[in-house]
Amino acid sequence: MPKKTTTKPHSKADLPWESDSAQAIREMLPRMAFNSTLGIRLHETHDDGVTISCRVKPKLLNLAGVLHGGVSATLADAAVGIATTRHYKGRPITTVELKINYFRPVPLGSTVYARARLLRTGSTLSVGEVELRDSEQNLCGIAIVTYILLEMRGTAK
Numbered sequence: 001m002p003k004k005t006t007t008k009p010h011s012k013a014d015l016p017w018e019s020d021s022a023q024a025i026r027e028m029l030p031r032m033a034f035n036s037t038l039g040i041r042l043h044e045t046h047d048d049g050v051t052i053s054c055r056v057k058p059k060l061l062n063l064a065g066v067l068h069g070g071v072s073a074t075l076a077d078a079a080v081g082i083a084t085t086r087h088y089k090g091r092p093i094t095t096v097e098l099k100i101n102y103f104r105p106v107p108l109g110s111t112v113y114a115r116a117r118l119l120r121t122g123s124t125l126s127v128g129e130v131e132l133r134d135s136e137q138n139l140c141g142i143a144i145v146t147y148i149l150l151e152m153r154g155t156a157k
Contacts, residue, residue, distance in 0.1 A: 012090035021045060021086050028085070038071060040078055049083040049116040049128060056110045066105035067112060072132055073100050076143035079116035080128035084147045087121050092150040096125070100143040110135045116145075124149055 012031075015024035025042045029035045038060065043051040054060075054075055062068040077098055084093050106112045113133045120127040125148055132141040 012085055012092070015090055017086065017089035024090070025050065025082055025086065028082070034074070035078065038074060040075065042082075043113060045086070046115075046117075049118050050079060050086065051113055051115045052079050052082065053111050053113045056106055056108050056112060058108065061108060064105070066107055067110075069100075069102055072102065072106070072112065072114075072141055073098060073143070075112060075114035076100055076116075076130040076132065076141075077145055079114035079130050080118070080126070080143075080145035081147060083116045083118050083128055084121070084126040087118060087126065088149060093126070093147045094150060095145065096148045097146040098143060099145075100141055102141045104134075104138060104140050106132075106134045106140050112140065 012028055015027050017024050022042060022045050029040060029042065038054050039057065040052055040054050043053040052075060054071065056067050060068055060071050077095055081093065081095065115131045116128045118126060118128045125146055127144065127146050130143040130145065131139060134140050
């Protein structure tokens with residue numbers, strides 16, 4: 001029987017959100033193994049959100065030979081999640097809804113960019129929109145993603 005390995009959860013709140021949010025994002029990304037598997041990288045920070053990117057590799061293709069739609073959906077989800085985490089300085093969050101429209105395929109060798117803009121940041125929910133573009137800046141899809149803010153550990157409701 002394989003041994004169970006336990007990993008210590010890392011708090012996003014302990015990252016340098018106030019002094020260097022781009023550095024905090026770069027430190028946060030590899031803490032989620034799935035982000036590392038996909039090769040998600042921070043491309044740019046903006047006043048209203050972030051842009052992340054992912055190089056299209058053979059292991060990310062669907063049977064048609066183009067980027068799997070699940071990767072694009074993950075990028076949209078991650079982009080709004082990162083923007084929301086940055087806005088709330090590491091407060092715990094989770095996705096409650098994601099709606100995506102695909103417009104064109106993204107080929108092998110291209111890079112897909114997910115540009116998230118936060119539309120609403122309230123006391124309970126954060127809503128963001130995402131533009132997905134390829135290396136030639138073609139619009140490949142759009143998404144709307146909603147996150148709920150969770151209670152910080154050790155705080156009362």
